[in-house]
Amino acid sequence: MSLIQVISKLDNVKETSETIFIACEEDMEEALSAATKGIWTFSSEWLMNCIMKQELDLKHSQFAESL
Structure with missing residues (x-):
């Protein structure tokens, strides 16, 4: 299982599929x-x-989807 990266700025994203x-x-x-x-x-x-x-809880609805 790969690690999930938690970022504070979008500029820091290296791999979108592994980022929250x-x-x-x-x-x-x-x-x-x-x-x-x-x-x-x-x-x-x-x-x-x-x-x-x-x-x-990665099955919870995402923030942007709930708008």
Whole structure:
């Protein structure tokens, strides 16, 4: 299993299929740009829920898809 890269800026993306972009409401434009590039894009709320459950829920609807 390959590692998933978590980035804070789109400029840091090396492999879109192995990248998760975490965004908040204020980052909507960048979140849509990330989703357009094929990057898994989730909300910061999703991240907090994953931390509380101690597992990544990659089946949850993505941030940009929920608009």
